[in-house]
Every structure is written in C-alpha cells, then in structure tokens.
Amino acid sequence: MASDLSVEQLIERLRRSGFGSSPDENLPNVWPTPDRIISIGDELDCTLNRQYRNHFFSCIKDADGRAVISRVTKFAFRNRSGMVIDFKPLSAFADGAVRWLSNWLTRYREILYVWPETKHGGLLWADEHTPEPASECARRWIDERRTMAAAIPQLDLDRDHDLLVLLGLADWVGCTTTNIYVADHALNCVFLMHHHDKLVVDCRGEQRRQALISDLRSCEGCFQDCSHYECESDSELFE
Secondary structure, eight states, X not given: OOOOEEHHHHHHHHHHTTOOBOSSTTSOOBOOOTTTXXXXXXXXOTTSOGGGOSSEEEEOBOTTSOBGGGGOGGGTTTTSOHHHHTOOOSSHHHHTHHHHHXXXXXXXXXXXXXXXXXXXXXXXXXXXXXXXXXXXXXXHXXXXXXXXXXXXXXXXXXXXXXXXXXXXXXXXXXXXXXXXXXXXXXXXXXXXEETTTEEEEEESSHHHHHHHHHHHHHSTTTEEEOTTOOOTTHHXXXX
C-alpha cells in the first residue's frame, strides 16, 4: 500500500482529477455539480436542492422497515470472516446503502483514501461531542487518526479489519452529524458518506458514471430510482 497523502497532496490530486472542491481551496471537501451528482439514500432527502435530484436511488424496505439489500446474499459479506458477517450496525445507513458501496469497491479491489469533511482548516475526526462508533475496529482506527491529523489515511478492503473500519465509520455517520469521504486510489470516484443517511457520489468520466448508475439499476428489488422526485416541503424550502 502506498504511503498516506498529506492534505495538500490530496487537494492537488483532486484538482488535477477535475473534482469541484470547497470554496475554501485549503479544504479537500468535494460536492458534485448537478449534472454529475448521484445519490443513494436510506430515504428521500427533502432538504436536497431540486437541481441535485437528477439521479437519486432510495433503499427499498421490507415489512419491518429494514433495507431489503441487508438480506441479499451478494451484499451479506458471506465470503468474509465471522467478525464482518456478525457486524450489527446501529444505523439504517450502514445496513443499507453502504452495503452496496462496500460491494462496489471490493469488486474492483480498490485501495481507499478516507477523510472527514474538514472544518476550520484541519481534519476533524472527532471532538468531545462525538459519540464513539459501534465498531471496535473503527473506534481504535479513529483514535489513531487523532494523532495523525495532517495525513489522509488509506483502507484496503481485501482486509477484513479495514472493511470493518469502513462499516464502523458508516455507522458513525449514520448516528451523528459527521460526514466522511472515501475515494479510490486513482480518484476515479469520490463518495461522501453523508449524515442525511445517503451516499453522494461524484465520478470523473461519463462512462464511469453511467456504469455506476447501471449497477444501481441492476440491483433489482434493492433500490428504487427516485430521480427528479418532489417533496411536499419543496415550495416552502426552495421558493
């Protein structure tokens, strides 16, 4: 595995790869343009501005309100160790959309860069108001990051430990107001695990973007294509 990046190196690589970043160019925060955004949510997000709803997929639920994807063999981590199979998320987010994300990333054997949404010029992994994640692996991993605030760490999802860290971080996002980014090593796609229980995806290259959309549509019975949806609150929030 390559060495961790500095924040400055990540910002420069994101810029060269064509990703829109934060208005503060010293922060590696990415938000896609309306024509590039893809969202995968536990439910519809009525706070999302209508121009960003061009491709939105929501998790289909069973009679108990649990995401159907959690019961699909393809997304059940059956080929991993017991500690991954037995992981019990506290949030619907980690039990739904993130199962698709981990499958997509492990299929291509990607090494991931991981970083939190940044504030005030630094990487804010946690503060005194942040509850601990459910996963012990994620808890230890975050503790290590607190002493490495200037580095952008990596995860190798071929390793069960690192997959558990990703699942634990997703659960942390699903239970807090924290947002965390993951991106493949080549920075082909950036995935924002957003505290509104959704993934916000930006991919460079239309072919790669369409491949991801096709993959979501092929997950029959797991996701509903809700693109261009409307909410009753739209007139109040956006007009």
